[in-house]
Amino acid sequence: MEESLGETLSLCPQCLARIPARKVVEDGDVYLDKHCPVHGSFRTLIWRGDRLYREWGSGEVNSKLIKRRLTPTVSGCPYDCGLCPNHKGETCTTLMEVTGRCDMSCPVCFASSNSNLKDEPGLSEVEEMYRTILEASGPCPVQLSGGEPTVRDDLPDIIALGKEMGFKHIQINTHGLRLARDKEYLHRLREVGADLIYLQFDGISNDVYRYTRGANLFKLKLQAIENCAEFRIGVILVPTLIPNINDHQIGDIVRFAKGQIPVVKGIHFQPISYFGRYPGTPVNEDRITIPDVLKTLEVQTEGEVKMNHFVPRRRKDSHCGFSAFYVLMEDGRLQSTTNFERRQSPLAGSGFVKESPAEHVRRFIHERAKFVESDAQEGENNPGSWESFFNRARTHYLSISGMPFQDVWTVDLERLQGCCIHVVTQYKKLIPFCAFYLSSASGERLYYEGKVSSQVAYVS
């Protein structure tokens, strides 16, 4: 027996045409069901356990509109990204690809690197990209990415330029190997004000890294974190979760992170999505959905982390991601400060949110990353006081969050329209993250060099 949870639009995995889709419940799990007139039907698991899906509701958080639209709507979503007037997600973070090169060759990478020396944006082109962001969205948090940004010796200059142009928060998305090997480079990054390291981190043993990254990297990851602690720059651990490869280490990753507070500020889980060439359709066993991660967290931390600590992202589609915030107490226990039942902010009264969700996320990102000194405050010595708790919360915290990227099987255009993570390109456009990296089953990118690939069929 099948039950429909709603209609939406999606893309054909073969030809990238826009096709109608339905979210359906079958045997208690939620699937995205869609049909292409040319290539047939596709059904993909998107959420294990329909009850939580329904509880998390429809989202419908209205975000403020984007400052300026850079492209008109012509062919309709997702072919007009730039952003077009139909986009409903204000920018909360912008990703900037500063290089296409990477000195690793990881099987699971979402950004396949295949450009050589000459395609790299020079500083003046980087400036153009910063300007595009300012024009469309103002000075939001920026994440420098690639390829691998640390292959650029002038990465500190890129950061310095952004700071000069008014960007208050700049993160680096990296495998961290150079940060482990080259302390002088890390020092330069810190000097120009790099705010946070988004560190690729799949697990706590080398067998995991051998599978996901093709090399034994654990010692280097440890060294990178140690060096970041020395230079007082915060780290978010970013594991790519793959069923039967590292999902048995979810609890271990949390325990590891606890031991690395305060240099580690959070863990951001990325359940695997399928980009690039993929034979056939990924089967249910290849999918790890949000409820799977939450359940596993609760089981593998023996209840220290609980499913009901997690709140959905405040986005148009609430099933886009999850987060929870913990304070590491003196006794070594993680104390949650978030709870699904009480997800309305006490300050917000009855449903009134003081600022737009994107502004909120922007401030959150900035606040969360600050490396704060543990300073003494009155009343703090009394372990039973609120002062001591809030003081502890200022320095010893851990956020646990996650977001599965959409791939061509799971893509839901409604969710895409609410996406707040935008990629800036050299072609003066902002493109939502999942649209930017989306590729067909044969590996054909939807967007290439800022334009929709000519192979795409526009079927309404």
Place this chain on the structure above:
Amino acid sequence: MKDKAKADKQFSSKTYESPLFNTILGDTLHPGGLSLTERVGELSQLEESSLVLDIACGKGVTACFLARQYGCHVIGIDLSAELLSLARNTAQRERLSDKVEFFTGDGERLPYKDSLFDAVISECSFSLLPNKSVAAVEIRRVLKTGSRLVMTDVFLRGQLSEGLRSQAGFASCIAGAKTIDEYIKLFEELGFSRHYVEDHSEALMKVAYQAVVTYGSWEAFAGQVWEAARNPVEQKDAIAEGTPWKVLFKEGRPGYALLVFTKPDG
């Protein structure tokens, strides 16, 4: 043609025996020296259990360095008996004889079975090979799947005609060099994937500068090298005198780069 290729390779290997090359390039016999070799080591993803092949290993400095740094096993091959002998002495002196071994071997015909090596290293030697496609196929054959070729070499920013290249006299690195795109195309067409490139042209500039400073001019240096190399080897028609080095540099605009290619799975 087959004889010419063999003669060219032997001639090149002889030039590397000259003390002149040692003065300019140092013991490692390649631009960038040991610090560039360190970077090569990082990108090779080596560990204790790794088996590495160093093509045109020269005096064995790289092989010994990697064995020391990572604890891995290295096999070095070269065409020069003299350099190999020096390499073996070095390994013995540094008590690495159980980890590094040196053999006579031709980069275009590797005397090893399929899928043996965890990494193949080639420092400033690929450009010297006359039959690069053959060499690339061989490298791919002996690499384990998922493992990497890490090479550093001269590359061209400009173009050199066949005429100019043949005027270079011997199969020198600049005459045999390709553009980055050409290297990438060569390897990807022969079944390698996921290329990665790092520019290290300042290393080549240092070498050129050193040559000029020591010998007065690049021509003077090259002339002396050619002289020293010519005598023990008999060359008949292949070598032209008075190689137009200035033109080679100006038209070719050489640089130095580190390139990584991966042998894909499946």
Place this chain on the structure above:
Amino acid sequence: MEDWYCYKCKQKMENKDLVTTYMEIVRFIPGLLCPGCGAAFLTEKTVIEVINKGEEEIEAKL
């Protein structure tokens, strides 16, 4: 501290450590409690400088 009287019961308020909770965390804060109706009050200083400030900092991280 001055004497405070409960508005409803007209009884004198007692200085007590009040039990307060935030999520699952329980803490004590000195405040005023009416022995009659149980009405509890905190000083303005405590609320503004400690509770509100702390809450805001945590909420900012959500």
